[in-house]
Amino acid sequence: SQTIHQWPATLVQPVGSPLSLECTVEGTSNPNLYWYRQAAGRGLQLLFYSVGIGQISSEVPQNLSASRPQDRQFILSSKKLLLSDSGFYLCAWHRTGEIYGKLFFGSGTQLSVL
């Protein structure tokens, strides 16, 4: 069966510090991968998605970047965090080719930038 791992679960970082959040998927190959951000426990904003190794699409301009160094690994990064980067970050995956399929979400990372 497929599983998605996301860590850390919580993170408190000072303004200006770097960020690295990691997400890995097991039990499938060549998944489509996504990073979402949820602010204040409400709506989700799609940040990045990837359809393959090294292929990253950005949905909104921001202080963050994403990378996919391996097939089932997706990393969200920042060189210098801003207060506005605080939020709940969710990684998700989707089976390639399953056009009407559902997204599977990780358990999320609560990031607080102070």
Add this chain to the structure above:
Amino acid sequence: AQSVAQPEDQVNVAEGNPLTVKCTYSVSGNPYLFWYVQYPNRGLQFLLKYITGDNLVKGSYGFEAEFNKSQTSFHLKKPSALVSDSALYFCAVRTYGSSNTGKLIFGQGTTLQVKP
């Protein structure tokens, strides 16, 4: 532009009563609609989806949703609410023509509070 609206920030219902969480959408082309549930500090869990066919879709945990094309709605329903149904519910629409990327546009979410 594609969009999803959940007009209620919160829905309160007594345990055992029927519940409805509302969702309306705006898309060009055929809509592919989803409902997800989120428990505190957790990721989202898939409940059900509408792609085509029967307008009444049944999903997990006794939930169902009715697709209404003329009203552009996809309301989530359950005949008898449980306290454990209390959570944050998201409606989402998959944009037509975005190949197989699975990009979903989410509503702002509706908090369901079921009281004993």
